[in-house]
Amino acid sequence: MGLGRYVVRRLLEMVPVVLIIIVLNFTIIRLAPGDPAIVLAGEYASKEHVAAIRQAYELDRPIPAQLVRYLSRVLQGDLGRSYQYNRPVLDVIATRIPNTLILVVTAQTLGLIIGSAVGTYSARRYPSATDSVLSFGSLAWYSMPVFWLGMMMVLVLGVNLKIFPASGMRNVLSEATGIGALLDLLHHLALPALAMMFGSTVPVYLRLTRASVIELSREDFATTARAKGLDENGVYFRHILRNALLPTVTVAGLFLGNVLTGAVLTETVFAWPGIGRLTYDAVLSRDYPLLMGLFIISSCMVVIASLLTDITYAILDPRVTFH
Amino acid sequence: MNDVIRGQTRGRLTRRELLRGAVAAGLGLGAMVALNGCGPAEAPQAPAATAKPGTTPAAAGGPKRGGTAVIALTGSDITTFNQAAAFGGGSWFLSTSIFGRVTVMDYGPPFEIHPQLAREWESTPDAKIYTFKLAKNVKWHDGKPLTAADVKFTWLGVVEQKGPAATFLKDIETIETPDDHTLKVILKKPDASFLYQTSVYPRLPVLPKHLYEGTEWKSNPYNMKPVGSGPFKFQELVPGDHCTLVANEEYFEGRPYLDRVIWKLVPDERTALAGLESGEFAALDSPPSLNMIADLRKKPGIEVDAPPGPWGAYIGFNMKKKPLDNVDVRWAIAHAINKEDVTKRVTGGVAPVSEGAYTKGIRWAWNPEVKAPEYSTAKAEELLDKAGLKRGGDGVRFKLGLSFSSGGFYDLFAEVLKEQLSKVGIAVDLKPVDGATFQSQMPKLEHDLTIYALWIGPDPNEWKQQLEKDGFRNWFGYVNPEVEDLFTKGVQVADREKRKQHYFKIQEIVMRDMPRYNIFDAPYSFAHRTEYKGWFSDEGTISYRMDLAKVYKAQ
Numbered sequence: 001m002g003l004g005r006y007v008v009r010r011l012l013e014m015v016p017v018v019l020i021i022i023v024l025n026f027t028i029i030r031l032a033p034g035d036p037a038i039v040l041a042g043e044y045a046s047k048e049h050v051a052a053i054r055q056a057y058e059l060d061r062p063i064p065a066q067l068v069r070y071l072s073r074v075l076q077g078d079l080g081r082s083y084q085y086n087r088p089v090l091d092v093i094a095t096r097i098p099n100t101l102i103l104v105v106t107a108q109t110l111g112l113i114i115g116s117a118v119g120t121y122s123a124r125r126y127p128s129a130t131d132s133v134l135s136f137g138s139l140a141w142y143s144m145p146v147f148w149l150g151m152m153m154v155l156v157l158g159v160n161l162k163i164f165p166a167s168g169m170r171n172v173l174s175e176a177t178g179i180g181a182l183l184d185l186l187h188h189l190a191l192p193a194l195a196m197m198f199g200s201t202v203p204v205y206l207r208l209t210r211a212s213v214i215e216l217s218r219e220d221f222a223t224t225a226r227a228k229g230l231d232e233n234g235v236y237f238r239h240i241l242r243n244a245l246l247p248t249v250t251v252a253g254l255f256l257g258n259v260l261t262g263a264v265l266t267e268t269v270f271a272w273p274g275i276g277r278l279t280y281d282a283v284l285s286r287d288y289p290l291l292m293g294l295f296i297i298s299s300c301m302v303v304i305a306s307l308l309t310d311i312t313y314a315i316l317d318p319r320v321t322f323h
Numbered sequence: 324m325n326d327v328i329r330g331q332t333r334g335r336l337t338r339r340e341l342l343r344g345a346v347a348a349g350l351g352l353g354a355m356v357a358l359n360g361c362g363p364a365e366a367p368q369a370p371a372a373t374a375k376p377g378t379t380p381a382a383a384g385g386p387k388r389g390g391t392a393v394i395a396l397t398g399s400d401i402t403t404f405n406q407a408a409a410f411g412g413g414s415w416f417l418s419t420s421i422f423g424r425v426t427v428m429d430y431g432p433p434f435e436i437h438p439q440l441a442r443e444w445e446s447t448p449d450a451k452i453y454t455f456k457l458a459k460n461v462k463w464h465d466g467k468p469l470t471a472a473d474v475k476f477t478w479l480g481v482v483e484q485k486g487p488a489a490t491f492l493k494d495i496e497t498i499e500t501p502d503d504h505t506l507k508v509i510l511k512k513p514d515a516s517f518l519y520q521t522s523v524y525p526r527l528p529v530l531p532k533h534l535y536e537g538t539e540w541k542s543n544p545y546n547m548k549p550v551g552s553g554p555f556k557f558q559e560l561v562p563g564d565h566c567t568l569v570a571n572e573e574y575f576e577g578r579p580y581l582d583r584v585i586w587k588l589v590p591d592e593r594t595a596l597a598g599l600e601s602g603e604f605a606a607l608d609s610p611p612s613l614n615m616i617a618d619l620r621k622k623p624g625i626e627v628d629a630p631p632g633p634w635g636a637y638i639g640f641n642m643k644k645k646p647l648d649n650v651d652v653r654w655a656i657a658h659a660i661n662k663e664d665v666t667k668r669v670t671g672g673v674a675p676v677s678e679g680a681y682t683k684g685i686r687w688a689w690n691p692e693v694k695a696p697e698y699s700t701a702k703a704e705e706l707l708d709k710a711g712l713k714r715g716g717d718g719v720r721f722k723l724g725l726s727f728s729s730g731g732f733y734d735l736f737a738e739v740l741k742e743q744l745s746k747v748g749i750a751v752d753l754k755p756v757d758g759a760t761f762q763s764q765m766p767k768l769e770h771d772l773t774i775y776a777l778w779i780g781p782d783p784n785e786w787k788q789q790l791e792k793d794g795f796r797n798w799f800g801y802v803n804p805e806v807e808d809l810f811t812k813g814v815q816v817a818d819r820e821k822r823k824q825h826y827f828k829i830q831e832i833v834m835r836d837m838p839r840y841n842i843f844d845a846p847y848s849f850a851h852r853t854e855y856k857g858w859f860s861d862e863g864t865i866s867y868r869m870d871l872a873k874v875y876k877a878q
Contacts, residue, residue: 034759042410273563
């Protein structure tokens with residue numbers, strides 16, 4: 001099967017998956033306690049006001065009826081209006097997605113490069129003190145909760161040493177444009193990206209690559225390559241590393257698919273205006289339409305990331321074909 | 324009496340006191356009192372910071388004009404600027420520097436009402452007709468004049484469009500505007516609390532009629548690019564990141580000192596406090612957690628005001644459930660609570676321990692004769708024995724759930740109560756939930772005990788929401804027609820001396836019936852950098868905390 005047909009087929013398979021996700025999520029968040037009308041009305045609203053809101057948003061209708069109405073709208077491409085923002089859900093999400101992507105893609109890419117490189121370096125020195133230190137160190141990093149690591153970075157690098165800004169994604173006092181604005185963005189990106197990298201991506205890729213490389217370097221094909229007279233670097237880079245990347249790609253796909261969950265803590269600690277924080281706010285305020293929109297987008301991302309993973313597999317490993 | 328209090332405070336209060344309150348709102352707190360001793364000792368505020376309405380700030384030798392203050396918004400995202408149409412926690416404070424209100428209330432004692440758009444007002448003795456005289460030189464940010472028609476349109480519109488403040492205005496029968504600057508509000512029935520209700524909350528901004536007439540308020544595009552009449556004009560909103568306001572050169576009370584105010588969203592309180600410490604932020608919009616105040620005050624460059632508010636942090640009893648339907652059991656629990664210990668541990672000594680049934684912060688309405696049960700585990704045990712609730716073999720008499728909204732000081736508050744009640748044989752099961760869940764669970768009356776802090780002032784009529792049968796914060800299942808009758812009488816006359824008799828009586832009854840019990844008068848704190856000044860007037864009564872009209876950066 002050609003790549004094109006394969007992609008189309010996989011995308012079509014997404015539809016029932018996403019529909020099931022919609023039905024499940026819709027039901028679950030409505031069964032959870034908490035009433036968006038009370039949140040919307042504010043602390044000092046009267047019962048009448050709360051009831052009026054409930055009616056206006058059709059929250060007084062039975063859940064199955066609400067679900068049918070919601071599904072029919074979604075099928076027409078309408079994700080509804082956010083209760084809190086009173087704007088179309090897609091608009092609200094669209095303003096935030098680029099911010100999250102900037103953060104997550106940076107942390108992922110650098111994490112992948114650094115983690116794989118250090119993992120390979122460590123594996124090639126296995127067993128040795130260097131390898132033990134790197135291996136143990138990555139475990140220690142990984143054990144640290146991202147929010148704690150983030151707070152420490154804010155306090156040390158942001159507040160005490162003042163090397164990086166502690167929060168936000170731009171200097172609100174700056175009116176720089178062009179290159180100046182880009183540098184400002186990178187400056188703000190440093191801490192949250194580092195927190196995500198060292199609290200999550202670098203140690204994971206490091207450990208994964210290290211384990212794969214150690215294992216693969218004992219495989220027959222590695223021995224054969226060495227026997228053919230290939231130098232050690234050639235063995236690693238042309239044979240072992242290429243195979244070792246397969247599990248890494250799988251994990252990268254999972255990471256990318258879970259952008260939303262992965263970024264919630266980091267975005268909250270660093271006041272990064274992405275969809276992770278939007279989700280957090282939407283949960284607290286029981287903004288059902290916005291939450292549903294985020295879940296739909298998120299599930300689409302998972303499916304698409306898994307598709308990209310499979311395609312990458314085929315490129316890395318000629319034995320994999322599209323079926 | 325008010326004059327007496329005001330006289331006493333003059334010259335003694337500093338900005339610290341003022342402030343306090345302002346904030347309150349977002350969470351629902353209130354503000355108030357605070358007369359003394361809320362912050363580190365410090366010289367009184369520079370007189371120059373207190374230009375009177377109508378004067379021009381930036382006089383020689385006084386505060387300087389210019390500069391930008393960045394304020395951390397620690398609440399939720401900005402979802403609307405129009406608090407009249409919909410509640411939006413993110414712009415709760417911010418909106419008050421964009422929109423003017425008819426009158427405003429100060430957030431320290433004596434909780435007076437102050438002029439804003441209305442320069443003077445009067446009410447009839449039966450509290451049924453209120454007449455306001457509006458300032459004549461007020462312009463909207465787009466240059467059009469603000470008139471009584473705008474106020475009339477807004478107030479009637481809030482009811483019609485079911486805005487969050489509709490409940491405060493629903494008893495307006497009609498509003499007459501004999502001329503462009505006079506507003507005569509005629510109520511369907513007397514309401515002595517009317518002026519407080521229209522002054523306390525940011526949810527009653529006056530809206531420009533020319534931009535809202537004939538529209539659905541909730542979806543009006545100007546909700547997100549507001550045109551107000553306040554000291555600062557809207558310039559830019561970057562969703563989820565920040566909002567920039569610039570000085571309104573034509574503000575009718577004089578141009579504000581600051582050139583710009585940037586409100587930056589920082590949802591994590593610790594991150595916001597780190598920014599305050601580093602000098603990145605001039606202030607936090609919301610109060611820092613109670614248990615952080617003591618430490619914050621030790622940091623150089625930071626000042627924290629934490630006046631007691633018109634709200635009590637209380638324990639509530641669900642009287643619909645056994646054994647809490649027995650008044651002896653409720654009293655026993657009250658006896659078993661060491662309020663001093665709770666207050667000290669939960670608030671680091673920042674809050675005053677509650678006295679009596681109401682809050683001392685609202686002096687005129689607080690009944691000093693009503694005594695709370697003294698701390699005595701012996702008396703508690705005696706009452707529980709009398710109720711037939713003997714200790715079992717494990718020492719436990721009975722079990723109760725304690726439901727609360729997790730976060731802030733509530734978790735520690737609950738832990739301490741659990742520990743204290745265990746001493747008299749009551750096993751408490753803690754049931755923390757998130758805010759939205761808590762709010763939806765409470766009215767169902769399925770819980771046993773609860774803890775919460777709610778406004779019960781600055782007008783004592785506010786307390787009604789907790790104590791009348793259909794009160795939307797009556798989470799006790801409390802029904803007492805006599806109390807409801809007294810609340811009704813309490814607003815039927817404007818004179819405070821007459822009003823207070825009814826509230827005094829209510830306090831006697833509530834202490835006797837014990838549906839709820841105040842533990843401490845929760846403060847409403849405000850943290851800011853010391854180099855930013857002008858949060859309060861020199862009289863210590865008007866807070867500029869809300870609209871920032873007089874805030875400036877010291878050189």
